[in-house]
Amino acid sequence: MTTPSETTLSLLQLQQTVQRMVTNHATQNVWVTAELSDVAERGGHCYMELIQKDDDGITTVAKARATIWANNWPRIRTQFMQSTGQRFATGLKVMVRVSVSYHPVYGMTMVISAVNPDYTMGDMLRRRREILMRLHNEGILEMNRSLEFPCPTLRIAVISAPEAAGYGDFMHQLYGNGYNLRFNTKLYPAIMQGEKAASSVIAALDRIASDGDSWDCVVIIRGGGSTSDLSSFENYELASNVAQFPLPIIVGIGHERDITVLDYVACQRVKTPTAAAEFLLNLACEELDRLRTLTSDILRVANECISGAREQLAYFGGQLPVAPVGTIHRAERRLNAATLSLATICPRRIQPLHARIELYGNAITTAVTAAIDRHRSRLETIKQVLDAISPEATLRRGYSITSCRGKIITDPASVHHGDEIVTQFASGTIQSTVR
Numbered sequence: 031m032t033t034p035s036e037t038t039l040s041l042l043q044l045q046q047t048v049q050r051m052v053t054n055h056a057t058q059n060v061w062v063t064a065e066l067s068d069v070a071e072r073g074g075h076c077y078m079e080l081i082q083k084d085d086d087g088i089t090t091v092a093k094a095r096a097t098i099w100a101n102n103w104p105r106i107r108t109q110f111m112q113s114t115g116q117r118f119a120t121g122l123k124v125m126v127r128v129s130v131s132y133h134p135v136y137g138m139t140m141v142i143s144a145v146n147p148d149y150t151m152g153d154m155l156r157r158r159r160e161i162l163m164r165l166h167n168e169g170i171l172e173m174n175r176s177l178e179f180p181c182p183t184l185r186i187a188v189i190s191a192p193e194a195a196g197y198g199d200f201m202h203q204l205y206g207n208g209y210n211l212r213f214n215t216k217l218y219p220a221i222m223q224g225e226k227a228a229s230s231v232i233a234a235l236d237r238i239a240s241d242g243d244s245w246d247c248v249v250i251i252r253g254g255g256s257t258s259d260l261s262s263f264e265n266y267e268l269a270s271n272v273a274q275f276p277l278p279i280i281v282g283i284g285h286e287r288d289i290t291v292l293d294y295v296a297c298q299r300v301k302t303p304t305a306a307a308e309f310l311l312n313l314a315c316e317e318l319d320r321l322r323t324l325t326s327d328i329l330r331v332a333n334e335c336i337s338g339a340r341e342q343l344a345y346f347g348g349q350l351p352v353a354p355v356g357t358i359h360r361a362e363r364r365l366n367a368a369t370l371s372l373a374t375i376c377p378r379r380i381q382p383l384h385a386r387i388e389l390y391g392n393a394i395t396t397a398v399t400a401a402i403d404r405h406r407s408r409l410e411t412i413k414q415v416l417d418a419i420s421p422e423a424t425l426r427r428g429y430s431i432t433s434c435r436g437k438i439i440t441d442p443a444s445v446h447h448g449d450e451i452v453t454q455f456a457s458g459t460i461q462s463t464v465r
Contacts, residue, residue, distance in 0.1 A: 045134035052138060057130035063149065064092075069120045074100035076107070076118070080126070080140070096128060096140040106145050113147035114155070125149035158291045161266045165295060170273045174297045177278040180246045182317040183310060186215045187245040187277075189234045191222045196253035196282070196303035203307035211314045216245075222252040227262035232271050239276070248275065249310075250292065251282045251303035263290040272296055282306035425456035 039047070064080035071077075076098040081090050098106055110118045118124075125146040132138045148156060165171040186204075190197040197217070204213055218237055221230035231250065238248055250272075263283060269291045272279055278297035282305055283290055293299040300306045417423055421431070431454045432439045439445060449464045 042134055045132075049132040049134065052130055052132040059127055059129055059143070061125055061146070062128050063123070063125050066118070066120050066122050066124055067093075069118065071103070074103065076103045078120075094138070094140055096126070096142050098142045102143055106142075110145055110147050110150075114151050118145070122150055158264055158294075161264070161269055161291050162294055164266065165269060165273055168270075170270065171295060172273075174273050174275055174279055174295060177276075177297050179278050179297075179313055181313075181320075183246045183313045184211075184213050185244065185246045186213055186310065187238045187241075187248045188215055188217050189220050189231055189238075189248065189250045190217065190252065190303075192217060192219050194222065194251075194253055196251050199253075200249070200251050200282070200303040200307045203304050204310060207311050209311070209315060209318065211311065211318070213310070213314075224262060228265035228268040231268055235271050235275060245277060247297075247310075248277050248279045249282065249306050250279060250296070251306055252284065253303065263292055265291070268292070269295050280306050280309060422456070425454065430455050 062080070064082055067079040067081050069076065069078040078096050078098075080094050080096050082092040083089060084091050107118055126142045127144040127146075128140045128142050130138065130140050151159070162171065188197070188200070190200070201215070204215070218234040220234040221227050235248070238245060272281075272292055273295040280298045280300060281290075281292045281296040282300040282303045283292065284302070298309060300309050425431070432451055433454070434445050434449050434451045439451065445451060445464050447464055451462050451464060453460045453462065
């Protein structure tokens with residue numbers, strides 16, 4: 031049995047010693063990198079565990095509870111979402127600024143006051159976000175994604191490295207299909223890794239565009255690789271060309287976990303080159319099913335039409351022996367009925383018309399006689415008026431008309447000494463000489 035030393039401490043003294051050792055300048059506002067685990071929001075605060083795993087990413091080598099208090103959590107959450115495009119959640123690797131404190135009752139506490147979103151995004155993610163934002167501002171981000179695949183989609187332009195395993199898998203999957211579907215493909219070789227990859231793929235797209243209407247769509251495929259191998263596809267010029275390409279583009283680059291900026295602008299993103307072939311097979315099978323359905327519908331409608339026509343033909347065949355006789359009898363009955371109707375209707379219709387004609391004849395005679403009398407009376411009145419105002423009537427009343435050289439004299443000053451003048455009376459004329 032050991033004897034307690036003279037320096038025995040109480041639990042509180044020990045805790046206070048630890049508190050003094052932990053709470054110092056070296057543990058305040060320190061930037062720490064870790065992985066998030068068990069992130070939860072309660073009462074306006076955010077609670078989590080910060081963990082660190084070994085190089086294999088399997089064994090946890092360090093763990094600590096951490097908290098973001100409610101006075102900082104809304105700001106940190108909003109900034110993180112705006113910068114990274116994702117929630118502050120379990121599984122993310124983060125860089126956080128922490129301050130460590132120690133309490134005799136509650137133990138050690140790590141309080142987070144800031145988060146560096148750039149660490150989470152990484153240089154590649156940030157560059158990708160900038161490219162996508164630029165394409166969005168230019169109004170071309172959705173151009174290729176909004177295209178529709180033609181029906182059927184059987185003419186495929188392929189951009190890949192000729193010797194790539196992914197290209198081989200794509201061709202084997204496409205041409206080894208069990209539906210006997212026949213595709214027309216052409217490889218447009220391109221460098222799919224390194225600094226020249228982007229310009230090489232752009233050149234291949236230009237060659238495809240120059241072929242005009244030879245193709246239904248374009249497939250860009252490459253097998254998986256490291257993140258650095260795929261970094262050449264995080265390129266604005268390449269993304270811009272893909273976004274504005276007039277044919278729908280299928281991108282199958284890398285494995286399921288691999289994502290590049292092309293996945294955000296292409297018409298269709300698939301996991302692998304093999305998945306690209308499966309996508310095209312599915313499109314063709316859907317079109318084949320549609321054609322089969324149309325064929326069945328056409329056959330059904332044709333059979334229904336033929337069956338109906340046969341029934342009509344049988345009906346008309348049975349009606350032919352009796353139909354003409356029945357038609358003639360019906361026509362005779364209608365003719366007889368019409369004859370009887372005419373015999374009954376005509377006298378009733380004609381007699382009133384005859385009476386109206388006789389009435390109109392008498393009225394016309396009376397009206398014509400009256401009109402002639404009225405016109406004769408008017409003519410007599412006009413004749414009397416003309417006779418009363420004629421020159422002959424004026425002469426008979428004792429007046430005379432004197433003229434010189436054929437013109438009637440109305441002013442004595444209009445004649446001169448020696449002029450021959452003619453004076454006309456009702457019974458004759460007198461010629462005179464002016465003296």
